[in-house]
Amino acid sequence: MENQAALTRNRVDQLVQRLRGSRSVLALTGAGISAESGLPTFRGAGGLWRTHRVEELASFEGFWRNPALVWSWYNERKAAHRRARPNAGHAALAQLEKRFGDFTLCTQNVDSLHFAAGSRNVLELHGHLREARCTHCGARRELGESGLPLDEIDHPCGGRMRPNIVWFGEPLLQATWRQAEAAASRAEVILVIGTSAVVYPAAALATRYNRSAYVAEINPEETAISERIDCVLRGTAAEVLPRIVEALSPI
Numbered sequence: 001m002e003n004q005a006a007l008t009r010n011r012v013d014q015l016v017q018r019l020r021g022s023r024s025v026l027a028l029t030g031a032g033i034s035a036e037s038g039l040p041t042f043r044g045a046g047g048l049w050r051t052h053r054v055e056e057l058a059s060f061e062g063f064w065r066n067p068a069l070v071w072s073w074y075n076e077r078k079a080a081h082r083r084a085r086p087n088a089g090h091a092a093l094a095q096l097e098k099r100f101g102d103f104t105l106c107t108q109n110v111d112s113l114h115f116a117a118g119s120r121n122v123l124e125l126h127g128h129l130r131e132a133r134c135t136h137c138g139a140r141r142e143l144g145e146s147g148l149p150l151d152e153i154d155h156p157c158g159g160r161m162r163p164n165i166v167w168f169g170e171p172l173l174q175a176t177w178r179q180a181e182a183a184a185s186r187a188e189v190i191l192v193i194g195t196s197a198v199v200y201p202a203a204a205l206a207t208r209y210n211r212s213a214y215v216a217e218i219n220p221e222e223t224a225i226s227e228r229i230d231c232v233l234r235g236t237a238a239e240v241l242p243r244i245v246e247a248l249s250p251i
C-alpha cells in the first residue's frame with residue numbers, strides 16, 4: 001500500500017514536470033470521469049451495457065424500430081444528468097484549462113458536466129443530450145428537464161426527433177473531429193481519463209496522432225492502452241486530477 005502510494009506520488013511528479021514544460025495539452029475523457037457524480041459507466045461493474053442492449057438503444061436501426069423505447073431510456077438518462085453535479089475531477093480539468101495557452105478537452109460523454117464545471121474549450125465527440133434533432137430535415141429542439149415527450153417524437157416534416165448524439169455505426173461530426181485531430185497532433189501532453197479506450201475513433205486520439213506526446217492515463221483499472229503509454233496513474237479522476245492541479249500550482 002505504502003509502495004503504491006509512493007509510486008503514484010512519483011508518477012504525479014513526473015507528469016507535472018512534463019506539464020510545466022508544455023503549452024499544448026489535450027484531455028480525453030470518458031464515462032469514468034462522471035462516475036463520482038453518480039452516473040454509471042458503460043462497460044465496468046454496474047455499467048449500462050451490462051444490462052442494456054447497445055444495438056437497441058444506441059444505433060439508428062434500434063431507434064427506427066422502437067423510438068419510444070429509445071427515448072424512454074434517454075429521458076431517464078437526461079433526468080439523471082440533471083440531478084448530477086460535476087465532481088472534483090471535472091473541476092480540476094476546468095482549472096487546468098485556465099493554466100494552459102492551448103488546452104482542448106475532448107469528451108465522449110453526453111452529460112454536459114464539463115460545461116457545468118466551467119470548462120469552455122470542450123469538443124463533445126459523441127454529441128450531447130441537450131437537444132433533439134429531426135432525422136429528416138435536421139430541425140433541432142431543446143430538450144426539457146424530462147427529455148422529449150413520447151407523443152412528440154414524430155416531426156411534422158415526416159421525420160422523427162432523435163437524441164442529438166452519435167450512435168454506433170455513425171460518423172462523428174466532421175468539424176468536431178477535425179478539431180480534435182488537430183489538437184491531438186499538436187499536444188505535448190495527452191491526459192486520458194475515465195475511458196476504457198475501446199471505442200474508435202475517439203480512442204485513437206490517445207495514441208495515434210502524435211507519437212511524441214507524453215500520454216498519461218488516470219483510471220482505477222487497466223485499459224486497452226495502459227501498456228502502450230508513458231504514465232499510468234491508478235486512481236479515480238476525483239482523487240488524482242486535483243492532486244495534479246495542486247502540484248502544478250506553485251511555479
Ligand code: OAD
Nearest residue numbers: 030031032035041042043108194195196199219221236237
Ligand atoms: P466505459 O464504460 O467503456 O469505460 C469507463 C472507464 O472509466 C473504465 O475504464 C473504468 O475503469 C473507468 N472508471 C470508472 N470509475 C472511474 C473513476 N471514478 N475515475 C476514473 N475512471 C473511472 O466508458 P467510455 O470509455 O466512456 O458511446 O465508453 C466510450 C463510449 O462507449 C461511450 O461514449 C458510449 C459507449 O458506448 C456511445 O454511446 C456512442
